[in-house]
Amino acid sequence: ALITGKIVKLKDANGKSAVDTTTNATTGVYSIDVTGLTAPFLVTVTGNNGTYVTLAETAGTANINPITTTVVALAAGTSDVAALFTGLTPSQLATIKTSFIISKNTTINNRIRSD
Numbered sequence: 001a002l003i004t005g006k007i008v009k010l011k012d013a014n015g016k017s018a019v020d021t022t023t024n025a026t027t028g029v030y031s032i033d034v035t036g037l038t039a040p041f042l043v044t045v046t047g048n049n050g051t052y053v054t055l056a057e058t059a060g061t062a063n064i065n066p067i068t069t070t071v072v073a074l075a076a077g078t079s080d081v082a083a084l085f086t087g088l089t090p091s092q093l094a095t096i097k098t099s100f101i102i103s104k105n106t107t108i109n110n111r112i113r114s115d
Contacts, residue, residue: 001047001049002028003023003045003048003064004023004025004026004028005022005023006022006023006047007020007021007045007046008021008030008032008043008064009045009085010034011041011093012034012037012038012040013039014037014090015088015090015093016038018033018034018037018041023045030045034059039056039058040055040056040093040096040097041055042054042055042056042085042093042096043055043056043064044064044082051085052065052066052068052081053068053072053081053084054069055068055075057097069081071100072100075095075096075100076092076095076099
């Protein structure tokens, strides 16, 4: 389901936050200005069914959904993604980035095998 009309937050590799934005009330689309910020970025939104996160390795499109949340949680070694985002440090984000690709590939491969 789309996450519409909710606040999206972003933190960069140095722990700096972008100005919060709101997802479009109809489409769920959002846009955050990352000028002056350093990739990678951790992006979060709290919807009606919980808090979701994603890692954006560069500026551009970043989808936030249960799959991206699972991959980030695995990469970070925590299931509490809301607390992860709130207390995020640059070293944690570096660790998440390093583990992200491995976790993403493992999650996708396991999902494919279970179907």
